[in-house]
Amino acid sequence: MTKHRNDDAYTNSIEAPTYQSASYYFNNAEHVKAGLHDRSEPAGRYGRYSNPTWIAVENQLSELSGAESSLVFSSGMAAHVTAFLALLEAGDEVVLPSESYRQVRNVFHHILPKFGVKVHEFSIRDPETFIANVEALRGRIKLVHLEMPSSPHMYLIDVERVRAAVGPDVIITLDSSFSPPPNFYALKWGVDLVLFSATKYLSGHGDIVAGVASGREELIEKLRWYRDTTGPITDGNTAFLLRRSLYTLQLRMERVNAMGLEVARYLEAQPSVDRVYYNGLDSHPHRKLAQRYLNGFGGVITFELNMTEEQTAAVVDRLRVPFMASNFGAPHTLVEQSTFFTYFEYSEDELKSIGVPRGTVRLALGYSNDVGAVIKDLDQALAHVQQTTAS
Structure with a gap:
């Protein structure tokens, strides 16, 4: 059987092709010397290296x-x-x-x-x-x-x-x-x-x-x-x-930066929220460092509810816009109750040592969501739990 040699069909493509090969061939010993020994011309060797x-x-x-x-x-x-x-x-x-x-x-x-x-x-x-x-x-x-x-x-x-x-x-x-x-x-x-x-x-x-x-x-x-x-x-x-x-990183960051500041300001004004951690707020303990080093503050907001762990879980459970998941930077808004997700194995003393009370929630805004819809969703969830607690 004749060995097939693939050459790139087009060399004027704006986007480079995607290479999936696990190995790369050489035409002869001279090619091995130039591509592998001397590296005088570009050549692959094996998929783990390049x-x-x-x-x-x-x-x-x-x-x-x-x-x-x-x-x-x-x-x-x-x-x-x-x-x-x-x-x-x-x-x-x-x-x-x-x-x-x-x-x-x-x-x-x-x-x-x-x-x-x-x-x-x-x-x-x-x-x-x-x-x-x-x-x-x-x-x-x-x-x-x-x-x-x-x-x-x-x-x-x-x-x-x-x-x-x-x-x-x-x-x-x-x-x-x-x-x-x-x-x-x-x-x-x-x-x-x-x-x-x-x-x-x-x-x-x-x-x-x-x-x-x-x-x-x-x-x-x-x-x-x-x-x-x-x-x-x-x-x-x-x-x-x-x-x-x-290609879209700057556009995505500009959007979540704007969304993050709007949602953080909303949360800071809520009576059931004890504290909001967001670098764009003057209330953040490291605000001066944020003003010096950061050009934007992203879409991740952590806030502490003045509620029990069970009441906090009820707020998170009522949210309909975010997915309950751990990640950030994705198109979709994600939410997690910190002591249920990342720190669920921590003891009470360990939670205190890292400053994460039972009412801690981390919200990661997704650029595909409407910020008004996110705020409206937060509003209904907080209001419902407050009314249930009061009654």
Whole structure:
């Protein structure tokens, strides 16, 4: 049987084709030398190492964040874990906020110590105390991992002061999933490597799972070796969907920024709401940091009801516009009662330690919903439970 050789039929397509191949062929030994040994001409080798669709979206992601280089991964957590494994060695000391995503905290507290990494955890609720704690470890730290904003309280960090506190040689990584460009450009403020769950705002359609790391070329190349070796890769079609989604990122962020501020202001005016955590409100404890670092505040709002857990569940159950689900950045509005979803395994003392009372609700606005309909839905649910409680 004659071996079939595929050539691209058109080279003038505006959109690059999506590559799904698990392997790539070479015509002869000369081609192997040029494409694999010398890398003097572009050529694939194997699907775990390279994919032209990855390269296209990675270039877009680098331009988006102002990075020297970027890598895509199978998930946000895959990007995180690969970064930490690539950049840390036994005996290194690291810092992370107490308010970091719980799975990232699991990596730091239950996985990295197995490899001899020493972990220091400090709360970012008081920015001055966090800076003081970091400064006290100057000369000992290899890496500081930040998350901005944090969930569910949308706490922020004075990133520029963290850089000044640790000096130029410490690696700073930052999870910017809640605030991607154009809302926040982490690399402009002294961050070396910015990480994203691309499942969220970057993809924006709720239909893929992916992760991203962007930053200095030197660091990205270290991550690349670990990605090539351990295999937390995405497929060509997922890379295509992410590439397609980036075209509308700014439009989607502009919409959810506007929606978020309107809904947050509505919630803050409700008598049954004790507190609203949204960076666009003057009441947020880190409002000054938000004004300095953020260009928009996104579509995630956390609020605390002055209700019992059962009454709070009744409010969430009556909502008809949102889906009861954990995610954000998708077209649809999503809602979760925090102590039922993310923190359902936490004890009362653990909930107090992270500042999440039983009446906590996280609302993630979807850009396809009408903001008036979301507010009307919230209004009917809050009113019904209030009337039921009063009677």
